[in-house]
Amino acid sequence: RKEVEQDPGPFNVPEGATVAFNCTYSNSASQSFFWYRQDCRKEPKLLMSVYSSGNEDGRFTAQLNRASQYISLLIRDSKLSDSATYLCAVIKTGANNLFFGTGTRLTVIP
């Protein structure tokens, strides 16, 4: 079983739409959670860390559900510039390295 699983999409949504991505992780001892954004032919860039209480940054909201072992990312009022691949990543307790999901491709359509 993979450490982290994501729906690869693609998600094609119109501008202004709200879209949500989920990501499940297999190891209950995972301690840190992140969402990264990766544009085509670029490196992943950290979008948000995900905290137990949930956190929001403008149009982006990240949530963690430890009981069900998933994290989510909600994007409100989608912009064309949000088109990218969104990768979730987790760190297991006692480790430092990231385990990445396969990424979810989002295309925002005019």
Place this chain on the structure above:
Amino acid sequence: SAVISQKPSRDICQRGTSLTIQCQVDSQVTMMFWYRQQPGQSLTLIATANQGSEATYESGFVIDKFPISRPNLTFSTLTVSNMSPEDSSIYLCSVEGGVTYEQYFGPGTRLTVT
């Protein structure tokens, strides 16, 4: 966050040869990592580059194939040895930002082996 550079940004190499990729950070960092991203896939950790000691390799990756150096807290190299077309990939270094375990990535090296 730290500014990370990698050299070369891309290369086309013949099978059987080796390529050394450099990763430079503009500030001292404790943790540096090397990842691989094969075409259409997500990132996989190759190894953690430890300063002053041997790198720690993940399952499926060995030192003979991917020797790593970490001479100081701002620099690391990854060598891809005896390359085959299956090594065609993007190789990325990353650094840990600090107490929050956040990681930041270099721009990557796009390697094509013919």
